[in-house]
Amino acid sequence: xxxxxxxxxxxxxxxxxxxxxxxxxxxxxxxxxxxxxSLIGESGSGKTTVGRMILKLIEVSRGTITLxxxxxxxxxxxxxxxxxxxxxxVFQDPFSSYNPIFKADRIFAMIRSAYFPEMPASxxxxxxxxxxxGVTLDPGQVLNxxxxxxxxxxxxxxxxxxxxxxxxxxxxxxxxxxxxxxxTRIDVLNLLADxxxxxxxxxxxxxxxxxxxxxxxxTVILRRxxxxxxxxxxxxxxxxxxxxxxxxxSSVPQLHKKWAxxxxxxxxxxxxxxxxxxxxxxxxxxRLPEPKADEPTLVQIEDDHFVGCFELESEKAQQVA
Amino acid sequence: xxxxxxxxxxxxxxPIIVPQVAAPEGKPRGEFLFFALRSKKFMLSVAxxxxxxxxxxxxxxVDSTDPVAQNGLPMLQPTLDPGNWFGTTYFGEDVFAQFANxxxxxxxxxxxxxxxxxxxxxxVGFIAGYRGGxxxxxxxxxxxxFLVIPTLAVLLVITSYLQARGVMFEAVFIGATSWPxxxxxxxxxxxxxxxxxxxxLAKLSGRGSRQIIVSEIASNMSSYLLLTFILLFGGAILxxxxxxxxxxxxxxxxxxxxxxxxxxxxxxxxxxxxxxxxPPGVGxxxxxxxxxxMNVGLDEIFNPKLRTM
Amino acid sequence: MSLxxxxxxxxxxxxxxxxxxxxxxxxxxxxxEIMGLAGESGCGKSTLGNSLIRLDGRMKYVSGSVNxxxxxxxIWDSDEMVHYRYMEVSVVPQYAMSAMNPTRKIGKMISxxxxxxxxxxxxxxxxxxxxxxxxxxxxxxMDRYPIELSGGMKQRMVMVIxxxxxxxxxxxxxxxxxxxxSTQRAVAETLVSFRDHGFVKxxxxxxxxxxxxxxxxxxxxxxYAGKLAEKATxxxxxxxxxxxxxxxxxxxxxxxxxxxxxxxxxxxPGGPPSLLHPPTGCxxxxxxxxxxxxxxxxxxxxxxxxxxxxxxxxxxxxxx
Numbered sequence: 032x033x034x035x036x037x038x039x040x041x042x043x044x045x046x047x048x049x050x051x052x053x054x055x056x057x058x059x060x061x062x063x064x065x066x067x068x069s070l071i072g073e074s075g076s077g078k079t080t081v082g083r084m085i086l087k088l089i090e091v092s093r094g095t096i097t098l099x100x101x102x103x104x105x106x107x108x109x110x111x112x113x114x115x116x117x118x119x120x121v122f123q124d125p126f127s128s129y130n131p132i133f134k135a136d137r138i139f140a141m142i143r144s145a146y147f148p149e150m151p152a153s154x155x156x157x158x159x160x161x162x163x164x165g166v167t168l169d170p171g172q173v174l175n176x177x178x179x180x181x182x183x184x185x186x187x188x189x190x191x192x193x194x195x196x197x198x199x200x201x202x203x204x205x206x207x208x209x210x211x212x213x214x215t216r217i218d219v220l221n222l223l224a225d226x227x228x229x230x231x232x233x234x235x236x237x238x239x240x241x242x243x244x245x246x247x248x249x250t251v252i253l254r255r256x257x258x259x260x261x262x263x264x265x266x267x268x269x270x271x272x273x274x275x276x277x278x279x280x281s282s283v284p285q286l287h288k289k290w291a292x293x294x295x296x297x298x299x300x301x302x303x304x305x306x307x308x309x310x311x312x313x314x315x316x317x318r319l320p321e322p323k324a325d326e327p328t329l330v331q332i333e334d335d336h337f338v339g340c341f342e343l344e345s346e347k348a349q350q351v352a
Numbered sequence: 353x354x355x356x357x358x359x360x361x362x363x364x365x366x367p368i369i370v371p372q373v374a375a376p377e378g379k380p381r382g383e384f385l386f387f388a389l390r391s392k393k394f395m396l397s398v399a400x401x402x403x404x405x406x407x408x409x410x411x412x413x414v415d416s417t418d419p420v421a422q423n424g425l426p427m428l429q430p431t432l433d434p435g436n437w438f439g440t441t442y443f444g445e446d447v448f449a450q451f452a453n454x455x456x457x458x459x460x461x462x463x464x465x466x467x468x469x470x471x472x473x474x475x476v477g478f479i480a481g482y483r484g485g486x487x488x489x490x491x492x493x494x495x496x497x498f499l500v501i502p503t504l505a506v507l508l509v510i511t512s513y514l515q516a517r518g519v520m521f522e523a524v525f526i527g528a529t530s531w532p533x534x535x536x537x538x539x540x541x542x543x544x545x546x547x548x549x550x551x552x553l554a555k556l557s558g559r560g561s562r563q564i565i566v567s568e569i570a571s572n573m574s575s576y577l578l579l580t581f582i583l584l585f586g587g588a589i590l591x592x593x594x595x596x597x598x599x600x601x602x603x604x605x606x607x608x609x610x611x612x613x614x615x616x617x618x619x620x621x622x623x624x625x626x627x628x629x630x631p632p633g634v635g636x637x638x639x640x641x642x643x644x645x646m647n648v649g650l651d652e653i654f655n656p657k658l659r660t661m
Numbered sequence: 662m663s664l665x666x667x668x669x670x671x672x673x674x675x676x677x678x679x680x681x682x683x684x685x686x687x688x689x690x691x692x693x694e695i696m697g698l699a700g701e702s703g704c705g706k707s708t709l710g711n712s713l714i715r716l717d718g719r720m721k722y723v724s725g726s727v728n729x730x731x732x733x734x735x736i737w738d739s740d741e742m743v744h745y746r747y748m749e750v751s752v753v754p755q756y757a758m759s760a761m762n763p764t765r766k767i768g769k770m771i772s773x774x775x776x777x778x779x780x781x782x783x784x785x786x787x788x789x790x791x792x793x794x795x796x797x798x799x800x801x802x803m804d805r806y807p808i809e810l811s812g813g814m815k816q817r818m819v820m821v822i823x824x825x826x827x828x829x830x831x832x833x834x835x836x837x838x839x840x841x842x843s844t845q846r847a848v849a850e851t852l853v854s855f856r857d858h859g860f861v862k863x864x865x866x867x868x869x870x871x872x873x874x875x876x877x878x879x880x881x882x883x884x885y886a887g888k889l890a891e892k893a894t895x896x897x898x899x900x901x902x903x904x905x906x907x908x909x910x911x912x913x914x915x916x917x918x919x920x921x922x923x924x925x926x927x928x929x930p931g932g933p934p935s936l937l938h939p940p941t942g943c944x945x946x947x948x949x950x951x952x953x954x955x956x957x958x959x960x961x962x963x964x965x966x967x968x969x970x971x972x973x974x975x976x977x978x979x980x981x
Contacts, residue, residue, distance in 0.1 A: 073841040073842065073843070074841055086552075086556065088552055088555065088556075111558065112558035115556050115557070115558055119556055120552070120556055122549045122552065122553075123549075124549055127548050127549040127550065128549040128550050128552075128553055129550055130550045130568055130571070130572060131572070132571060132572055132574075133571075138553065138557075141554065141557040141559070142557055145557050145558040145559070146558070182932055184932075190553075212701040212702055212869070213701055213869060213871075213910060213913060213914060214701060214909070214910060214913055214928045214929035215928055216913070216915075216928070217913045217914075217915065217926045217927065217928040218927075218928040220915065220926075221925060221926070221927075221928075238841070238842065239842075240842070241872075241914075241915045241916045242915055244915070244916075244920065245915040245920060245926075264920075265920075278843055279842055279843070281846075282842045282843045282845065282846040283842055283872075284845070284846070284849070284870070284872035284873045284875065284876045285872055285875070285876075285916050286871065286872045286875050286899060286911070286914055286916050287875075287899070287916070289875075289876055290846060290850075290876055
């Protein structure tokens with residue numbers, strides 16, 4: 032199980048690195064085996080940064096990420112390889128994920144030389160074929176080809192097959208659908224959803240609510256590096272509470288309802304731009320402050336539904352008082 | 353063009369910009385040969401360099417006269433007699449023997465000098481580009497220092513200490529001072545490749561930095577590295593010729609620049625001994641020129657967007 | 662009729678031969694109509710949009726005619742088209758971020774643009790300012806450089822500039838794809854408001870995103886592999902499509918409220934055919950679950966019921 036606990040990422044900006052850019056702030060959520068969690072956010076929300084931290088491609092500035100209780104920032108050198116046996120990623124641009132001068136199956140050869148160096152060739156061929164069939168690809172059609180000879184959908188599925196060769200616990204899928212055509216999107220999406228049955232946990236990073244809604248049981252909504260709402264997908268989309276979530280849900284173009292209808296359904300006016308005086312102070316604001324006691328944490332408004340809202344929290348505090 | 357009919361307009365259409373075309377089997381090597389054989393620039397330069405290389409390799413064997421032996425009658429005009437193809441110098445030295453040996457030395461310097469520069473440039477460029485951060489800053493500083501060093505002045509100082517200098521010394525000196533631009537260029541390319549997703553994927557496959565630089569980045573830039581080497585090769589020959597011409601070249605041996613230096617010193621132009629300085633001049637021009645043309649031709653071959661077929 | 666396109670064919674020249682990117686398009690867009698042009702990558706929708714305004718070096722006009730408000734557009738002649746470009750037919754570029762000259766203040770850029778078309782900037786300025794107000798920008802944006810504006814502001818500015826001369830036809834090519842969801846909605850609604858205010862007569866919105874088209878388009882034209890597949894009003898295309906491709910496309914789109922656990926959507930197996938050597942007959946044949954013998958003959962794009970065109974033998978009832 033993957034667990035993020037108050038994870039923050041700070042970048043130094045300014046002429047001599049004097050200012051701090053807070054890309055991600057105090058993000059906490061879990062991804063368990065056998066479930067798909069959607070991490071939804073628009074550009075600048077920090078969702079890709081979270082994904083890259085989980086993949087150990089960038090370092091965590093503050094907070095901890097643990098895999099089955101082990102802090103991943105303590106994994107160094109040769110152990111990183113065994114971390115990648117359990118956690119892998121698939122990225123947005125299928126054509127950029129392959130070195131164009133080599134054949135596409137080189138990605139499998141790299142896995143083999145790193146993790147299965149002693150496996151006999153025939154056994155490897157069987158394993159590879161099983162993985163390819165597992166992603167509904169015909170080995171004869173995709174092996175021995177260069178990336179430019181294959182379609183985006185096939186390339187993405189090859190990347191998922193690569194991840195399946197290992198005994199993955201967590202797969203991070205960062206916007207893997209956005210560069211695919213409508214007719215192939217759903218196939219890759221279904222594939223991700225099927226991965227749950229293998230006991231794998233999938234973190235599905237996207238900006239598209241309809242996709243997240245389709246395959247995930249849990250949703251985390253990120254805005255400017257902060258979680259604004261999270262919980263069970265049906266509850267988050269069924270009655271979105273945070274102004275930003277409501278703005279998102281009302282702006283998503285749906286196929287059978289006009290925008291005006293959706294707004295009416297949400298039945299309360301959408302506050303301005305979904306802004307929040309607290310959240311809007313970030314991402315650029317002086318040095319990284321210490322977490323204060325009076326800052327909004329996630330407030331639980333019902334079973335498995337949390338909202339990050341200062342006002343709500345202070346309301347609740349008043350009610351209790 | 354008012355009122356032109358569609359068919360007329362079609363005929364007078366401008367040059368066709370060709371989109372990416374994959375060669376029949378889709379293999380890079382097959383594709384390279386396919387376009388290489390059709391590139392006039394590339395084939396012409398290969399031909400010229402081929403001829404020169406033959407002279408460099410076989411010339412001294414065919415005409416085994418010692419280039420500085422003053423055996424022959426002085427200032428003989430070139431004839432078709434064996435041993436007198438390029439005539440003799442003021443001192444009766446065989447000009448052809450000098451030319452062939454000089455060409456050999458030039459290729460040697462080009463290869464070793466250019467090669468050394470390429471090696472240093474690649475090492476510095478890749479490491480600076482891939483690591484970034486303070487490593488990049490430090491290597492940048494070193495590159496800048498080497499760029500700014502007045503190499504001629506340094507060479508003058510060194511020559512006053514080293515009485516005897518060989519061709520290898522010249523090659524090493526040129527190699528050690530002409531790498532900065534290559535390092536810069538390679539660093540820039542590495543920067544842009546570093547952020548591509550297949551690099552991340554290589555990291556996720558457990559590959560280390562050095563492995564990634566070699567197997568992912570350098571391999572992707574192989575055509576660019578080849579072009580850089582060719583430029584350094586030609587540049588080294590040119591620099592060597594200039595240094596020899598002003599007398600800062602190797603103290604022994606023969607080179608094309610040295611031939612020209614001697615020719616000028618002994619008033620070959622005034623005396624009309626054109627066969628003494630024309631061959632080395634043409635030799636240098638042809639070598640370096642052919643290398644640059646080959647570079648342009650290769651660029652077109654490698655880069656589909658430049659193909660004007 | 663505002664726009665009438667008849668049997669338009671535009672191919673791409675390549676070393677390997679002609680790529681038949683747009684192979685016979687016949688349709689019309691009426692006044693005040695916003696028509697969505699939908700399809701997947703490689704279907705020819707961008708080629709169609711581009712050919713109405715400017716053929717670039719690789720594109721080759723083959724045959725067909727384009728008639729706008731009674732005038733035949735000489736699309737094969739780039740110089741002749743100058744009279745129509747921007748004045749009658751205008752385009753909103755996809756990457757608004759890079760569409761404005763970064764070294765010019767916006768006001769200066771606009772004045773240079775309109776003066777080059779023989780329009781006095783002074784005369785047009787009041788109207789320009791009114792439109793800037795309309796899209797919710799401050800008037801001082803004219804004195805700013807593009808880099809000082811946010812992405813959404815730039816997009817709106819570009820839309821104002823593109824429609825300043827009240828063109829008869831506005832073409833937009835994937836202008837919502839790279840935007841955040843909230844900006845997407847603002848941009849889409851701005852497009853509609855332009856039509857409602859009469860700044861443009863009709864619009865062709867090119868996108869692969871059918872759900873945006875559902876929100877703002879009056880009618881939708883679906884393309885596949887260089888040919889037209891189906892055209893009808895938005896409600897009909899989304900609700901009662903006749904062409905198998907349209908049907909499968911619409912049903913493969915996930916939306917909020919539809920869960921994998923409840924209803925598993927399916928895609929369309931296979932891939933589009935090569936346009937270098939397209940197959941004979943119906944181009945969707947290889948992937949179509951309803952294909953039968955007659956599909957070896959190419960189905961014409963005919964009006965199967967009033968206002969509803971489709972290119973499919975099954976749709977026209979020739980089930981024999």
